Amino acid sequence: MLKNYLLIAWRIALQRKLFTVINLLCISLTLLVLLVLTALLENTFAPTGVEGKSPRMLQIVTMVSLNEEKGNFRHGPLGYKVITDYIKPLPSAELVAAVSMPESASVYQQGRITDLLLRRADAAYWQILDFEVLDGRVPTAEDVAAGRFVLVLNQSTATQLFGKQSAVGQQLNVGGQQFTVIGVVADVLQLNSFADMWAPVSTYPSSDYQHQLWGNFSALILARSAADFPALRQELATAVAGFKFDDPLKWQEAKIWADSKLEFFARMLLQNQTEPESGAASLLLLISLLMLLFMLLPALNLVNLNTGRMMERSTEIGVRKAFGASRQQLIGQFLVENLLLCCVGGLLGLAMAAGTLELIEQSGVIPYLQVEINLTVFALGMVISMVFGLLSGIIPAWRIAKLDPVHALKGARR
Template identity: 35%
Template sequence: MLKNYFKIAIAVLRRRKFFTFISLFGISFTLTILMVLTAFMDNIISPAYPDMKRDRSLYIKRLELRNEKEGWVNTSSSSFYFLTHYAGRIKRAEKMAIASDGTSANAYVNNKKIVIQLKYTNADFWEVADYDFPEGKPFNKQQIAQSERVAVICQSTKIDYFGDEPNVVGKYIEADNIKYRVIGVVKDVSITSDPYYANMFVPYTLSKSDYKSTGHRGDYSAVVLAKSTDDVEKIQKEYAQITSKIPTGDKGMDKLYSYADTYFRSIVRNMYGGGSNSGFSKFLLMIGGAIFLFMLLPTINLVNINITRIMERSSEIGVRKAFGASSKTLVYQFIIENIILTILGGLLGVIFSIGALHLINESGVVVGLHLTLNFTILFYGLLTCLLFGLISGVYPAWRMSKLNVVKALKAQ
């Protein structure tokens, strides 16, 4: 039976090539965009270089001071002191990487300006993250304590500043009129890999801001590394207990919020959260609404095309009904035909997605970004095709089942 449905579906698709082209284009184009966006989201959420320990890492990115009565809110990153003094009390933590927010520094080579994204870090930063060092090594606690002007740079910065030099360890790079001795070169990191993305890393003791300030707000975030995945939830509860006892340090504020979140939750909280609200419900609502609206237009178009096809096939449907074909059989046939159409469009969408991802990766628009289609993305893509086929086929199939036999035969 399915074999016959498949043959009929192919014959119908070949009969009206223009409608088939419009349908396949709409399906494949929609799926291509969805798969590219999914690949991008997967690249952000899934463990990726150098953040390979994400399954046992917790991220402290946001510090929020509130006046609950008046509704005043101050949101910022944390100070170095806040992270070391309070987050540093977490007993179950193995290490804690601390890094500043990225700041722009200017370097000049042959009268050409190079903008360098600079970060100040502690020594544990290099143990929590798994950077690949083609040259040299990271700075250590002793160099940080002595405020040595040493730097780790990424490969793209090495090329921009030093050109074709095979080895730059021991050479000096000048940024914002300050000379740093290069002690290591790391493989480029994608800009989506926060908080590990930068072009140049230097000891936090060289920061222009006062890292010894005892205020809560500052320019730093932290990654707390648990000893095992079983300790992740325990660390979150431990940190919640610690922060509940921290005074706001500001007379105008009566509540302090700081969370140790998983990577994805930290992104959602920064974008949509506030206070005790994680923002996850709002995120799901916005994503669901965006997907629904994005899918609505091509679905409506496909439904209209399918209804047109049914009207053209009214005589065929009338003959089949006259010879005893039930409405249920005809509905099944049309839905299967529509699913076959959407799967064909889905296969084209996969091919287009591979090409689009290749172009994005090769373009170098985002340094260090490498998007791929994995089995998870392919699974969701095929699932989308099936849902697309069902949703866009149900109403036209119902219209077909209600078609009057006499009127259909007269249309012949």
């Protein structure tokens, strides 16, 4: 039976080329957009590559300082002192890293000035994140403790500055400070790792950063397992309850939230800075609804197209009914046909998405972007195709299958 369904679906697809092309384009273009978006989202949130430990990692990127009586409010990145005094001592944390936000720094080299993004980090940063070291090494605890002026470059920056020569061992003047390049790592785009260069935190021109509550730092917390997150958050809440401001008259209360990557983005997008709840569930729901809506519009279009196409085959429906096809069997037949078309559209969409992602990567619109259609995205694509097939096929199939055989044989449309 299935072979018969597939055979007729294939022949009808070949006979009605225009309809088939419109149908396939509708599906594949929708999937193209969805797949590119999911690939980018996956690249942002999934625990892969340099941030492979993210399932047991929390980050604190900003803090809120408040004095509700005086109406004072400040929201911004952490100072280094907040990390050393309140976050590093958390008992449930396996490791806590302090890293600055990427800052623009001028690099002087062979008469050229290049503006690059520099992060300064402590040694734990290199233990929490899994950078792929292509040449040399990354800074150690000794480098940081000794305040050594050592520098790590990413691959693109190393090539940009030194061409085919090895960058390791080269001297580089960054913002007036002389560094020695000790390592080259692969290009990365992820939230906590994105930069062109990295130096030890102890290479700041002044040690003032060690005493500041507000600064330019974020903290990465590595838990022993994700099960420790509630305990970590509780310990953080307890620590923050005892927060001591330099100016207690101006500031009374600090709010610091340890978030997963998704929670961090949700908090930023939904502006939930003062509540423990990040709004990640709402964000996911919103994204899912938008995706569903995005799929629904072409699906409705396909419902119309499919209804017309199936009604053209009413005589065939009549014949099948006359010879014993039940309503469920006919619905099954048309759904198989539609799912087949959607699968082909899905594969086409996947190929187009892979090509588009390759183009985006090569265009450099998003620096250091490395995305590809992986198995998760492929599976998601096929699931989306199936949902598409069901959405756009079930209504026409149901309408056509309930035709009386005698009317169907006469080619009636109602």
